[in-house]
Amino acid sequence: xxxxxxxxxxxxxxxxxxxxxxxxxxxxxxxxxxxxxxxxxxxxxxxxxxxxxxxxxxxxxxxxxxxxxxxxxxxxxxxxxxxxxxxxxxxxxxxxxxxxxxxxxxxxxxxxxxxxxxxxxxxxxxxxxxxxxxxxxxxxxxxxxxxxxxxxxxxxxxxxxxxxxxxxxxxxxxxxxxxxxxxxxxxxxxxxxxxxxxxxxxxxxxxxxxxxx
Amino acid sequence: xxxxxxxxxxxxxxxxxxxxxxxxxxxxxxxxxxxxxxxxxxxxxxxxxxxxxxxxxxxxxxxxxxxxxxxxxxxxxxxxxxxxxxxxxxxxxxxxxxxxxxxxxxxxxxxxxxxxxxxxxxxxxxxxxxxxxxxxxxxxxxxxxxxxxxxxxxxxxxxxxxxxxxxxxxxxxxxxxxxxxxxxxxxxxxxxxxxxxxxxxxxxxxxxxxxxxxxxxxxxxxxxxxxxxxxxxxxxxxxxxxxxxxxxxxxxxxxxxxxxxxxxxxxxxxxxxxxxxxxxxxxxxxxxxxxxxxxxxxxxxxxxxxxxxxxxxxxxxxxxxxxxxxxxxxxxxxxxxxxxxxxxxxxxxxxxxxxxxxxxxxxxxxxxxxxxxxxxxxxxxxxxxxxxxxxxxxxxxxxxxxxxxxxxxxxxxxxxxxxxxxxxxxxxxxxxxxxxxxxxxxxxxxxxxxxxxxxxxxxxxxxxxxxxxxxxxxxxxxxxxxxxxxxxxxxxxxxxxxxxxxxxxxxxxxxxxxxxxxxxxxxxxxxxxxxxxxxxxxxxxxxxxxxxxxxxxxxxxxxxxxxxxxxxxxxxxxxxxxxxxxxxxxxxxxxxxxxxxxxxxxxxxxxxxxxxxxxxxxxxxxxxxxxxxxxxxxxxxxxxxxxxxxxxxxxxxxxxxxxxxxxxxxxxxxxxxxxxx
Numbered sequence: 001x002x003x004x005x006x007x008x009x010x011x012x013x014x015x016x017x018x019x020x021x022x023x024x025x026x027x028x029x030x031x032x033x034x035x036x037x038x039x040x041x042x043x044x045x046x047x048x049x050x051x052x053x054x055x056x057x058x059x060x061x062x063x064x065x066x067x068x069x070x071x072x073x074x075x076x077x078x079x080x081x082x083x084x085x086x087x088x089x090x091x092x093x094x095x096x097x098x099x100x101x102x103x104x105x106x107x108x109x110x111x112x113x114x115x116x117x118x119x120x121x122x123x124x125x126x127x128x129x130x131x132x133x134x135x136x137x138x139x140x141x142x143x144x145x146x147x148x149x150x151x152x153x154x155x156x157x158x159x160x161x162x163x164x165x166x167x168x169x170x171x172x173x174x175x176x177x178x179x180x181x182x183x184x185x186x187x188x189x190x191x192x193x194x195x196x197x198x199x200x201x202x203x204x205x206x207x208x209x210x211x212x213x
Numbered sequence: 214x215x216x217x218x219x220x221x222x223x224x225x226x227x228x229x230x231x232x233x234x235x236x237x238x239x240x241x242x243x244x245x246x247x248x249x250x251x252x253x254x255x256x257x258x259x260x261x262x263x264x265x266x267x268x269x270x271x272x273x274x275x276x277x278x279x280x281x282x283x284x285x286x287x288x289x290x291x292x293x294x295x296x297x298x299x300x301x302x303x304x305x306x307x308x309x310x311x312x313x314x315x316x317x318x319x320x321x322x323x324x325x326x327x328x329x330x331x332x333x334x335x336x337x338x339x340x341x342x343x344x345x346x347x348x349x350x351x352x353x354x355x356x357x358x359x360x361x362x363x364x365x366x367x368x369x370x371x372x373x374x375x376x377x378x379x380x381x382x383x384x385x386x387x388x389x390x391x392x393x394x395x396x397x398x399x400x401x402x403x404x405x406x407x408x409x410x411x412x413x414x415x416x417x418x419x420x421x422x423x424x425x426x427x428x429x430x431x432x433x434x435x436x437x438x439x440x441x442x443x444x445x446x447x448x449x450x451x452x453x454x455x456x457x458x459x460x461x462x463x464x465x466x467x468x469x470x471x472x473x474x475x476x477x478x479x480x481x482x483x484x485x486x487x488x489x490x491x492x493x494x495x496x497x498x499x500x501x502x503x504x505x506x507x508x509x510x511x512x513x514x515x516x517x518x519x520x521x522x523x524x525x526x527x528x529x530x531x532x533x534x535x536x537x538x539x540x541x542x543x544x545x546x547x548x549x550x551x552x553x554x555x556x557x558x559x560x561x562x563x564x565x566x567x568x569x570x571x572x573x574x575x576x577x578x579x580x581x582x583x584x585x586x587x588x589x590x591x592x593x594x595x596x597x598x599x600x601x602x603x604x605x606x607x608x609x610x611x612x613x614x615x616x617x618x619x620x621x622x623x624x625x626x627x628x629x630x631x632x633x634x635x636x637x638x639x640x641x642x643x644x645x646x647x648x649x650x651x652x653x654x655x656x657x658x659x660x661x662x663x664x665x666x667x668x669x670x671x672x673x674x675x676x677x678x679x680x681x682x683x684x685x686x687x688x689x690x691x692x693x694x695x696x697x698x699x700x701x702x703x704x705x706x707x708x709x710x711x712x713x714x715x716x717x718x719x720x721x722x723x724x725x726x727x728x729x730x731x732x733x734x735x736x737x738x739x740x741x742x743x744x745x746x747x748x749x750x751x752x753x754x755x756x757x758x759x760x761x762x763x764x765x766x767x768x769x770x771x772x773x774x775x776x777x778x779x780x781x782x783x784x785x786x787x788x789x790x791x792x793x794x795x796x797x798x799x800x801x802x803x804x805x806x807x808x809x810x811x812x813x814x815x816x817x818x819x820x821x822x823x824x825x826x827x828x829x830x831x832x833x834x835x836x837x838x839x840x841x842x843x844x845x846x847x848x849x850x851x852x853x854x855x856x857x858x859x860x861x862x863x864x865x866x867x868x869x870x871x872x873x874x875x876x877x878x879x880x881x882x883x884x885x886x887x888x889x890x
Contacts, residue, residue: 137454144635177639187621
């Protein structure tokens, strides 16, 4: 039960973090309010990340503004500066499922928007948020790929970190496996991400090739 | 919380007023973006000459009533055959009667495009920004160059799209998911490819999805409103990896990706449609305005030369794939993404018998302390690192499937075991990636069509001849050919059998089942997927008169039953000869019009063998035993032995025959021809 509560809090945190990146989540304004209410206990944790994320992207602040303005509905357009809306379903059907993502269901849903993909080769705040979201959404799969030393999720993560293809991907894969224990300590996706960044920094070649880490 | 958002709000204002750099960056970004409809130029006034010219051209071509324009407005015939838009948000239309009058909507759109664009902050709300798909269409058809339209900066659009570009689009079909009734028929959505190059990671592509946003938790109102259009449906735009986590991992549904022959312009138009539809709702109807129907309309709006939809009262997701496959040349590539269950089974089947036994033992014991010694040893000594890696990977896939592990969730039952195995796996110097085998026989576009008609003739009871007429809306039953379908899942939807009895010249509804589902998973026992069935409907039981126990009020042989039936059980597959043994415990509750008091309960046991010696042939032998109890106690014990066969002459054409006999002496034999369409 504890785990379920924990993973819910983690997801709520990610939701709020990502929510700060919304441009004008028009269709999902109603769900956005739910996020605010439901995610209250996790809000403090998320605020830091959201602040970091607000950086210099003008859109970010505007998103928060849109969400903060009561009843605001943008007149048109899709949500998000790119990745769109993430719907997470809280699952109450079985004890072994903390949360799962589902289509048409009658359960509580959340909408949020995440950062941009293809955000360019910089270590900017948008890239950081994108990495956090990727880690939160893919950590179980990523851990398996890392332990096996290759896989689609691992390649995707390398691409998000800007690590490049070819030899640097091979090096990234090998490094992920040899440092598996150090990286995948605990169950917090943010801590795992930060471990990952540290391991990359310690490796001279990767520190150079992973330009967005 | 409020404070948090307010702070950001102030931060944003500060940026607007005191940080010109942000704007420099923005303008630079915009000029670098190849965005066809927005230019960073001075605000122009409306150009009445261009407007007049465009109006003349469009009315000369009668563009306002053309199918292409109507597709862009999501027009579809209603049940009276009148063309109207399925979009239910008035804000999507510029003319007051734009939902029903596409010509008025075109006129209103043209006038609105030539409105002065106003000051920069309001340009975002200009129709040039709100309706880029319509703009692109009008430019293409009128031949008027874009430079002659108002020059507007569409900042929101540019912010939203960022620097992303797409080179391809795929229709994605997810196989059906028997554990959730709302996804019994599968689901379809789109994947926008960032690149067609193999080395670009597919997970980082984006998904376009249409779905209902239910606003109730009550399952009853949920089903009702789901069918009656009570929920708003919206498009969403998410990273593809989210969909992969959701479908492949959490729900264990295989994904089939059909890449479509869309040009760069078609893809750009598709993104325009997505933006244009943005927040506008389409009421979701489970049967016709569902994910599949709307996705097809969406593709038509992007590429109006396509004709994918026609008047019909239901659209099911596998039809989407078949519809697209039926357009010559539209599918350029088919990719397959195995679900968690398929990944496990592919790894499991690759193991030796010894390893399979070991896997079962490891899962059974669930002991993080003993597992490593179990893995590193074989009966004859030490296991090689390669063999160990194979086994560990298979166990890991089992755990992920069993736990429906997705996102950053933690395995609950096998959490410690998984952690131990992952660490150990990382210490094995083997980067092993088993190639995915694509189960071609399950490719959804090769399956038979969904609706079915049938005619047949037979003899029942005391040699009474009858003819039988059959119709069902969808989809597939356990006797249908499994090609293109998940083996073992039978779904009948609005299943009707009429019988004409020659002796008394009567035509009667022999069976009508709004829904009838049978799941007989043809999977290894370790997966522990139960067999189950659920149905409700009405049937005519011609054997009533053969059973002395029935308290009949008249002398007719048949009695009308209204029943709800459910059951669970086990299956045992014998893969080598394609045989499946099953057994289920059933309970039927119902009403019998010839029984005093009417209502009855009938527990029973049903067992059988389902055999597919070759792909075109199926044979089913079964035995049912049940006892029926009414208000006055037990009134019938029934034993029934049945044999059924199917021969698929070619896709969509089947011959079927069946025969059964009861302990009461009643028997029936029937043969027929079935046609899917």
